[in-house]
Amino acid sequence: xxxxxxxxxxxxxxxxxxxxxxxxxxxxxxxxxxxxxxxxxxxxxxxxxxxxxxxxxxxxxxxxxxxxxxxxxxxxxxxxxxxxxxxxxxxxxxxxxxxxxxxxxxxxxxxxxxxxxxxxxxxxxxxxxxxxxxxxxxxxxxxxxxxxxxxxxxxxxxxxxxxxxxxxxxxxxxxxxxxxxxxxxxxxxxxxxxxxxxxxxxxxxxxxxxxxxxxxxxxxxxxxxxxxxxxxxxxxxxxxxxxxxxxxxxxxxxxxxxxxxxxxxxxxxxxxxxxxxxxxxxxxxxxxxxxxxxxxxxxxxxxxxxxxxxxxxx
Amino acid sequence: xxxxxxxxxxxxxxxxxxxxxxxxxxxxxxxxxxxxxxxxxxxxxxxxxxxxxxxxxxxxxxxxxxxxxxxxxxxxxxxxxxxxxxxxxxxxxxxxxxxxxxxxxxxxxxxxxxxxxxxxxxxxxxxxxxxxxxxxxxxxxxxxxxxxxxxxxxxxxxxxxxxxxxxxxxxxxxxxxxxxxxxxxxxxxxxxxxxxxxxxxxxxxxxxxxxxxxxxxxxxxxxxxxxxxxxxxxxxxxxxxxxxxxxxxxxxxxxxxxxxxxxxxxxxxxxxxxxxxxxxxxxxxxxxxxxxxxxxxxxxxxxxxxxxxxxxxx
DNA sequence: GCACATCGTGCTCAGATGAGCAGCATCCTC
DNA sequence: GAGGATGCTGCTCATCTGAGCACGATGTGC
Numbered sequence: 126x127x128x129x130x131x132x133x134x135x136x137x138x139x140x141x142x143x144x145x146x147x148x149x150x151x152x153x154x155x156x157x158x159x160x161x162x163x164x165x166x167x168x169x170x171x172x173x174x175x176x177x178x179x180x181x182x183x184x185x186x187x188x189x190x191x192x193x194x195x196x197x198x199x200x201x202x203x204x205x206x207x208x209x210x211x212x213x214x215x216x217x218x219x220x221x222x223x224x225x226x227x228x229x230x231x232x233x234x235x236x237x238x239x240x241x242x243x244x245x246x247x248x249x250x251x252x253x254x255x256x257x258x259x260x261x262x263x264x265x266x267x268x269x270x271x272x273x274x275x276x277x278x279x280x281x282x283x284x285x286x287x288x289x290x291x292x293x294x295x296x297x298x299x300x301x302x303x304x305x306x307x308x309x310x311x312x313x314x315x316x317x318x319x320x321x322x323x324x325x326x327x328x329x330x331x332x333x334x335x336x337x338x339x340x341x342x343x344x345x346x347x348x349x350x351x352x353x354x355x356x357x358x359x360x361x362x363x364x365x366x367x368x369x370x371x372x373x374x375x376x377x378x379x380x381x382x383x384x385x386x387x388x389x390x391x392x393x394x395x396x397x398x399x400x401x402x403x404x405x406x407x408x409x410x411x412x413x414x415x416x417x418x419x420x421x422x423x424x425x426x427x428x429x430x431x432x433x434x435x436x437x438x439x
Numbered sequence: 440x441x442x443x444x445x446x447x448x449x450x451x452x453x454x455x456x457x458x459x460x461x462x463x464x465x466x467x468x469x470x471x472x473x474x475x476x477x478x479x480x481x482x483x484x485x486x487x488x489x490x491x492x493x494x495x496x497x498x499x500x501x502x503x504x505x506x507x508x509x510x511x512x513x514x515x516x517x518x519x520x521x522x523x524x525x526x527x528x529x530x531x532x533x534x535x536x537x538x539x540x541x542x543x544x545x546x547x548x549x550x551x552x553x554x555x556x557x558x559x560x561x562x563x564x565x566x567x568x569x570x571x572x573x574x575x576x577x578x579x580x581x582x583x584x585x586x587x588x589x590x591x592x593x594x595x596x597x598x599x600x601x602x603x604x605x606x607x608x609x610x611x612x613x614x615x616x617x618x619x620x621x622x623x624x625x626x627x628x629x630x631x632x633x634x635x636x637x638x639x640x641x642x643x644x645x646x647x648x649x650x651x652x653x654x655x656x657x658x659x660x661x662x663x664x665x666x667x668x669x670x671x672x673x674x675x676x677x678x679x680x681x682x683x684x685x686x687x688x689x690x691x692x693x694x695x696x697x698x699x700x701x702x703x704x705x706x707x708x709x710x711x712x713x714x715x716x717x718x719x720x721x722x723x724x725x726x727x728x729x730x731x732x733x734x735x736x737x738x739x740x741x742x743x744x745x746x747x748x749x750x751x752x753x
Numbered sequence: 754g755c756a757c758a759t760c761g762t763g764c765t766c767a768g769a770t771g772a773g774c775a776g777c778a779t780c781c782t783c
Numbered sequence: 784g785a786g787g788a789t790g791c792t793g794c795t796c797a798t799c800t801g802a803g804c805a806c807g808a809t810g811t812g813c
Contacts, residue, residue, distance in 0.1 A: 131495075132497055135493060135495045135497050135498055138493050138498075139493060139498065139499055139500075139501050140501070142491045142493065143491075143493075143500065143501045143502050144501050144502070147768085147769060147770090148769075148770070149768095149769075149770095158792080158793060158794095159769090159770085160771095160792075160793060160794080161791095161792075161793085163770070163771070164791095164792095167771085169493075173494065174493060174494055174495050174498075175491065175492075175493060175494070176491070176492045176493075176494050176522075177456045177457075177489065177490070177491050177492075178489075178490045178491075178492070179449060179452050179453060179456065179457075179483075179488055179489060179490075180487065180488055180489070180490055181445075181449045181488050183446055183449050184449055184452075184453065184488075185453055186453075186457070187453050187454070187457045187458050188457050188458070208490075461798085461799060461800090462799075462800070463798095463799075463800095472762080472763065472764095473799090473800085474762075474763060474764080474800095474801090475761095475762075475763090477800065477801065478761095478762095481801085
């Protein structure tokens with residue numbers, strides 16, 4: 126397109142999009158045929174001179190979702206728009222809302238849903254409407270008794286999701302990470318615990334998030350890991366955790382010994398699931414999100430625009 | 440619009456604007472009739488959920504131009520888009536380009552064009568194409584011999600504009616502001632100077648900018664005023680200057696004594712002109728721009744989006 | 754309980770738009 | 784300079800879209 130046409134296409138776009146003129150009227154104003162105007166507008170669009178944004182908290186970016194599906198092999202993707210987002214919290218809320226919406230629209234409705242816990246999951250549980258489904262049983266897929274602050278958010282998450290769906294919640298009565306391997310084996314040998322884990326393995330769908338490998342981690346907050354532990358994991362290449370298991374950028378377990386002391390579904394079990402919905406948003410989680418998608422830990426990703434673009438650029 | 444419709448309108452907008460589906464296809468996807476989809480899209484637009492921006496250095500904001508004409512009584516207005524502008528310099532360049540474009544498109548072509556000088560005018564002269572008109576004679580409308588740095592930009596501006604239009608430039612061989620009133624009278628009495636001012640008075644059109652009342656002023660840079668002088672003018676209510684004459688927010692002369700020592704067209708002569716094009720852009724000039732428009736110093740304003748909105752909000 | 758106003762719905766119809774096509778100018782190759 | 788390739792132009796035609804209208808559902812006041 127030469128300079129003249131470029132300018133004309135801008136003039137035409139102004140009249141078309143800002144003044145709501147018809148292509149015919151624009152043709153008269155610019156002394157062009159209406160076909161030429163149509164072509165100029167098409168060129169302006171195609172060259173990216175026209176940006177159309179949907180400004181709404183619930184707005185999604187379908188073209189990016191498509192690219193995630195096509196280029197990263199996901200079964201499905203939900204990308205919330207970042208347009209007009211003021212804070213990280215708002216982005217988190219939008220993403221949680223989108224995850225809740227996605228869950229609600231799932232067909233067939235899963236009879237058993239395996240969930241992890243954490244800030245993201247808790248927020249999703251709050252965004253779900255009462256009666257979002259009927260008769261979904263929820264089972265925790267990783268250990269989740271909080272040691273320190275905010276006791277019970279893990280339980281509250283699972284119970285909340287279940288109650289709002291008119292189902293029941295099955296909690297995994299175990300710490301997330303145990304200090305000694307023997308204790309972990311003993312706990313897993315417990316009839317109740319083993320039963321819950323079996324149930325978790327048989328879930329129709331999984332919903333989980335991922336944590337960044339930094340000091341803001343819920344594992345630090347909950348007291349399972351010290352800040353020093355996390356630093357060490359980062360040194361070994363950790364980019365974050367999924368269901369309490371720390372992975373590197375390829376999705377491999379960073380510290381097998383630590384992993385062996387972690388209670389819940391293994392990553393391979395998660396990978397084998399036919400439906401695994403990961404909800405990961407925010408700048409801090411770009412690296413984990415990449416690792417999760419790259420290593421096939423989820424089949425569906427719910428995320429924000431910036432994170433999605435990060436996955437596609439890499 | 441209730442919540443359900445709001446969400447539907449967003450879903451419809453996503454499919455319509457991002458996926459280029461027809462309203463009929465969207466209707467099938469969302470289980471709605473195509474009329475309902477059309478109404479949802481109209482609502483989404485009307486509620487401001489849809490933002491369409493034209494991303495181009497030459498893009499203008501026609502609706503704002505219309506409001507400037509209608510609400511501020513201007514004969515014409517040119518408002519350049521701020522979309523995607525990174526720096527104040529870029530905004531300045533866009534505005535200068537728009538002014539050059541406007542000048543080029545003026546019909547009838549002015550035979551004599553009165554111009555002021557300064558950074559903005561110089562930039563406009565650079566953005567004009569060779570042959571932008573044929574046979575336009577340019578005359579300086581205010582004194583413009585630079586005392587200190589950048590000697591000759593005042594002359595270069597007028598000469599540049601004239602040369603590119605295949606015309607000649609008439610310079611006003613006088614300082615902008617004289618130290619003593621007697622000297623000013625003496626200069627004005629000079630046959631050549633008087634002739635130039637007479638020619639300036641008879642110009643068909645005027646092109647000028649305005650300066651902010653701060654230390655970045657060209658009058659400080661050129662040595663006509665000290666920083667202290669400007670501070671004093673600000674104390675007296677000055678918001679900026681037009682052709683070297685400092686005005687308050689109502690467009691009145693702030694310091695009549697200083698004004699009497701300033702060489703060139705008076706503001707009243709400028710106001711009486713049938714075609715006066717003011718080119719004013721940038722955050723620092725919001726106040727002057729307002730004063731210029733409010734007091735009818737120009738009939739046409741070329742400015743940027745933010746400045747225009749400032750004029751309309753006030 | 755009834756008449757009325759209001760609103761949303763699905764329709765007709767005309768105007769606006771995009772796809773595809775033939776004609777023409779321009780440019781390149783030999 | 785002839786022939787052919789390329790690309791732009793203005794057209795026809797089918798489709799898409801918005802305005803306006805009639806109908807029925809819902810809600811309201813007497």
